Amino acid sequence: MLAAALCATGVFAWYQTITPEQNKAWANDVSRGVTASVKANTVRLKNIRDFDWQTSNSATHRWxxxxxxxxxxxSVDVITSVWDNPDIAHLMVGFGFHDGENVVFSVETRREAHEAFNTIGGFFRQFELVLIAATERDILRLRTYIRQERVRMDPVALSHTQMKDLFLPYVRLAQDLSDTPSFYNTLTANCTTVVFNLADSLWPEMPLDWRVILSGHVPDYLDRLGVLDQTSDANEGRATNLLPDTSNLPASGLNYSELIRFGR
Incomplete structure (x- = not known):
């Protein structure tokens, strides 16, 4: 018993010495976390990913x-992407501007070039956490057309002040991670829990729910809370919130962001 206790203590002590790092040979898609600076109402983002994906593993890199x-x-959209089990989804948040610009924030595992994500490793400090900012053409096309995932984009009903109050925590997270790296954790610091923590300033009494863990059900959870856009047009279009594989759409002269919203 004593030997086992000493062994466990030694393992725990060793585990505590594992610290997150900034400078590793990262996988290309997570090699740069977004950085941000703010002046009054103007936000400058650097390292926005705008890859042109040919396959899920190869792309023309552009930051x-x-x-x-x-x-x-x-506008603000909650975006969920299901790749296998419909109970589990990757959660992203997109922001749209009146000039037609869009940016999507995605909390992800920062894998090294030789690594592949695995759930167990995410419990034990195998991966750092990274905040990716990306164009819709990059991150949504990757998941719909390239990976053939099931992607939903649900509009959120927010005032302009609330939109700003949701955007700025992403800016602060970008600044924090730039200064101090952090570990990803499969249960406590993942694409869903981090987003809900960022939204706490808007909905401080948002109840914890099993659908926060089973993130494929997040749209239903938000809908029940009345957070999603409840206008008649949005409700009628709820089924069309599933994003199309744009390769099946006719050529129209629209850019990618316009194309995925065509007919919605």
């Missing part, structure tokens, strides 16, 4: 910067 006027915020 861009963007300047966003928060007084011009127009």
């Amino acid at each position: 861009i910067s963007g300047t966003y006027d928060l007084t011009r915020l127009k």
